[in-house]
Amino acid sequence: MLAAIRPDSWNYALFLHVLGAAVLVGALVTAGSMQILGWARDQGGGAPMFARLSFRTLLIVAIPAWFAMRIGAEWIRSKEFPSGADEPGWIGIGYVTAEPGGLLLLISVVLAGIGARRLARGRGADWLTRSATVLVLVVLAAYLVALWAMTAKPD
């Protein structure tokens, strides 16, 4: 029951970590929803619009939120588990999801950006935007696992 005994000095780091993570999940949900809507065949001219919005959401919201989440995580880890202290398993789950998730997020931004550009020019970009969508959904699933690990704190 860490919440009940957490020292006040940890709260700023936890606030940054939780706010960053929540906004990151929100950006992934928003970008993923727009990409999926862009797939729909009845969108007419909507696919380029949704692709562009999804790319901008990932670039302008998700990337800064990932940094806020990651900086907050390292800040509170340094307070809760100073160097040399044994780290429990759930910290490992955090690392395993945060860092590869960040790399996949970066790849999805690049794919979504190129896809949006090609769609705006009237060229096919299905595989690019669909690959970006799959990556966004994979990252979202990984961060939901991390959310479970951070709250349930399995050993």
Added chain:
Amino acid sequence: MSRYDWLLFLHVASAFALVASLVLYTVLIVALWNRDVPSEAARLFRVQRVGDVLVAVGSIGVLVFGIWLAIDVDGYEVWDGWVIAALVLWLVMGALGSRTGKLYNSARDRALALAKDGSDAPSPELRALLQDRRALWFHVAGIATVVLLLIDMIFKPGA
């Protein structure tokens, strides 16, 4: 996993859903700001459904699991100052969200009606509805309220 672990996970997951809805609505408001073509606006409003599900699940979840946690955890009570502050902020958030929703839903309905009529010419009326300053400020106030809720949950003043 203990009951406390489950309750905390569901409470925090609900809070994430709530914040996710605000991020989605914010992106939608920004995306709609300079639009005046009804079919474009109507298409964009389709993403609102995802936000509507998230805000419903999130706002009910944080309340139910939050109260359950306050009752279940030794050392916390529902009448603690920071819990009462959270309940007040939740009510304020709900009131602001309701006002924001009404204003943007009327813009969405107008966009849909114009698009259905086949009149897809730029509409100054639709642009005015999408740029409604009251709706924007209600939304910004809703975001500020959720940030205050998060601060209250983490810092637990008086606990």
